[in-house]
Amino acid sequence: VVLPAGDDLGILKWNADDLLLVGTDQVLDGVHFDSSVHPPRAIGRKVMNRNLSDCAAMACLPAAAVVTLALPRDRGIDYAKEIYLGVQEAGDVYACPIVGGDTASWPGKLVATVTIFGRSHGIEPVRRSGAKPGDIVCVTGPLGGSIRGRHMTFAPRIFEARQIIAGGLAATAMLDLSDGLSRDLPRLCAASGVGAVVRASAIPVHEDAIELRRDGRSPVEHALHDGEDYELLFTCPVDRAAPMNPNHRTLPFVQIGTVTAEPGVWIEHDEDRREPLEPKGWDHSL
Numbered sequence: 593v594v595l596p597a598g599d600d601l602g603i604l605k606w607n608a609d610d611l612l613l614v615g616t617d618q619v620l621d622g623v624h625f626d627s628s629v630h631p632p633r634a635i636g637r638k639v640m641n642r643n644l645s646d647c648a649a650m651a652c653l654p655a656a657a658v659v660t661l662a663l664p665r666d667r668g669i670d671y672a673k674e675i676y677l678g679v680q681e682a683g684d685v686y687a688c689p690i691v692g693g694d695t696a697s698w699p700g701k702l703v704a705t706v707t708i709f710g711r712s713h714g715i716e717p718v719r720r721s722g723a724k725p726g727d728i729v730c731v732t733g734p735l736g737g738s739i740r741g742r743h744m745t746f747a748p749r750i751f752e753a754r755q756i757i758a759g760g761l762a763a764t765a766m767l768d769l770s771d772g773l774s775r776d777l778p779r780l781c782a783a784s785g786v787g788a789v790v791r792a793s794a795i796p797v798h799e800d801a802i803e804l805r806r807d808g809r810s811p812v813e814h815a816l817h818d819g820e821d822y823e824l825l826f827t828c829p830v831d832r833a834a835p836m837n838p839n840h841r842t843l844p845f846v847q848i849g850t851v852t853a854e855p856g857v858w859i860e861h862d863e864d865r866r867e868p869l870e871p872k873g874w875d876h877s878l
């Protein structure tokens with residue numbers, strides 16, 4: 593950062609061999625958080641972490657961010673500061689400074705937006721479009737039940753993403769699971785022009801999903817459809833997943849399925865029972 597927040601624009605100095613990656617993500621009161629329940633610092637952390645999770649999804653490092661707040665008229669400056677502190681706290685974990693932004697108050701609900709700038713720093717960004725038939729499908733951690741609190745407190749998988757690539761796993765396609773496996777896996781497959789089969793028994797189920805089973809849906813259903821897990825979903829060639837590298841065993845991932853040439857995403861309950869994996873996840877993009 594050559595010039596931090598405070599002037600009309602911030603100034604960043606860029607390494608010539610770094611690619612610049614940029615994206616933006618917002619959180620809305622009543623959709624991504626509930627301002628009557630969640631403290632402003634947690635809201636700030638969440639909007640930043642969602643953007644950092646997109647950096648993880650591309651295997652890039654965050655370089656800088658800008659923050660915009662649309663603040664309800666009845667919230668004061670101290671409330672806004674708490675949100676900024678939350679954004680900053682989340683960014684500090686990955687040495688990502690806030691280099692600008694804008695705050696305005698209005699008669700509507702709270703909206704917080706972060707735009708993030710990432711750098712490739714020696715690793716080719718992983719897109720959604722490179723999955724090949726025969727690749728294995730993997731996730732970096734257990735899924736489901738994030739509504740019990742993890743949707744506000746998750747940790748972006750930036751180091752894990754870099755570690756997976758640096759460990760020689762050669763991910764062919766990757767994204768972060770924001771809307772649930774049943775919605776995000778079809779997106780990855782569509783971008784790659786492939787299909788996939790996932791094994792129900794292989795899906796790592798979070799204990800939060802087990803807690804939620806009282807609502808009549810099984811833990812696996814929660815793991816497939818709930819969303820806001822922010823674990824990484826990626827594909828890689830099966831031979832590159834073999835333990836060629838001594839680091840391999842420590843890499844944080846679980847294989848849940850296989851990429852197929854024919855389009856369509858299937859869930860296999862046992863050897864002779866499979867059904868289409870229908871998206872029932874929470875769709876934030878509506």
Ligand SMILES: [Mg+2]
Pocket residue numbers: 645646649767768770
């Ligand atoms: Mg994403």
